[in-house]
Amino acid sequence: MITFAHVSKRYAGSASALLDVNFHIDAGEMVFLTGHSGAGKSTLLRLILMLEQASGGQVVVNGRNLSKTSARLTPQVRRQIGMIFQDHKLLRDKTVFDNVSLPLMIAGMRYSEIRKRVRAVLDKVGLRNKEKAWPLMLSGGEQQRVGIARAIVGMPPILLADEPTGNLDPQLSKELFNLFRQLNAQGVTVMVASHDLTLIRSMSQRVLVLSAGRLIDDIPAVISRGWEK
């Protein structure tokens, strides 16, 4: 589903953000991406989302080579990806319902269908009664769940999350990760960047470890349980 081949990314006038990164993620896999801050986790996710362009190497997402994809097709690539941000990136002047419905509006779906889907997904993240609320009226955890609802409402085959537990307490973080596992069980390819090692270890999934822009470890799901110790 996601393949990185000799991918590097340099920003002008600074050290490389990513250096010769290679990995492959199968459809339906769940992968954690970890490393210190500044290790290149966000850059890696931004490459998948076409928010950045690789300086070298190939990024292939859902069979499409992104470095050979014209800018005109960027929206199509992004519609196959649900992205969850650490700072939620909600629109403050739109209600929870309107925020969540954005991807469906963009797809040009019928309104009755949008309403049905948005309510279903808000139900799923436990915000059924908040659809008319404004984002600023919600707690951090609730805002995060609105962001998740927006990411999954279009049922994209790929879900990316950048430090989704950044501002959440351990209990909420745990619940969030369980939600990811649930989605993964339904066939969604999930990639979560996080530095919450305790939580990652408890999930026993494949883990990619970045350090200073290099992929220094790729721990398969079977042994990542042992990696706990």
Next chain:
Amino acid sequence: MSNMRVKFVRRRLRAWSRRQLYSFFSSLGTLLSHRLATTMTVLVLGIAMVLPLGLYLAVNNLRGLDLQQDEWGAITVFLHNGIGEKGAAELARMIDDRPDASAETVSPQQGMDEFRRASGFGQVLDLFDENPLPWVVLVTPQVRDAEQLGMVVGNLDAWLQTRDAVDIVQVDHKWLQRLSVLLELGEAFVTVLSVMFSLAVFVVVANTIRLDVANRCEEIEVLSVVGASENFIRQPFLYTGFWYGLLGALFALVLLSISVLYLQQPTEDLLDAYGNSFEIQGLNTFHVALVLLAGGALGFLGALVSVQRYLRQLRVSGRLGRI
């Protein structure tokens, strides 16, 4: 196979129209949620548009006067003070004998009465011991079409100047020619003002939309990340620009109508004094439609240029990634 293709196209078309509808309402929502800012922008646009429109209306109405040329071709001949009724009648008869003109006499008393009635300065005349007005002969050129008028009036003028009894020959036609030149100047002004104020409308909308884009770059970023095409991002701003232009034009038309209503009475009074009946011509339906369309189009263009420019800046700054 082709059936599937038709279905596919139809589905795309429906999705497209739903997106348009979304942009349409989203732009209206933005305008309504910032009522004060919207009102101010619309006021500025309306005032910018009403200036060339008002001048156009004025010139157009004066042109309407211009058409009644033969009335303005009249020559007023003031006789020397010593010339009495006999002299005036003789001159009038000589003019009547010519093939190109007819004449009538106006006695000092008639002139006085008319002045009293038309000018409203009646009391001033009471200050004079005796009537200061001379005998007057009104000469009306007889021409078949307006083209000849200038020549005929010129001939008459030259002939009248040679008469001993004549003191002053006042040719309204000269004034008319001047008016005609002035009107041409006015029309040129209308063109210049139209271009300048169109530019102003364009710039005001472009700047407003620029601020709008800057205020909503967070939203643009989010839309872009969740897969909105550039078109989808751009659309609401274009609609907003269109609304600004349309509302501005509407406001300009309202201002213009109020002005016409306000000026109606004084203009009628003024023209009454010239013995002319006249009604201000407002804009016709075609013009109204044209003004609204032009306003909307200018707003749309301003928004288009602005949004293109600032989306490109966002793109270059890397906030939208590759779109």
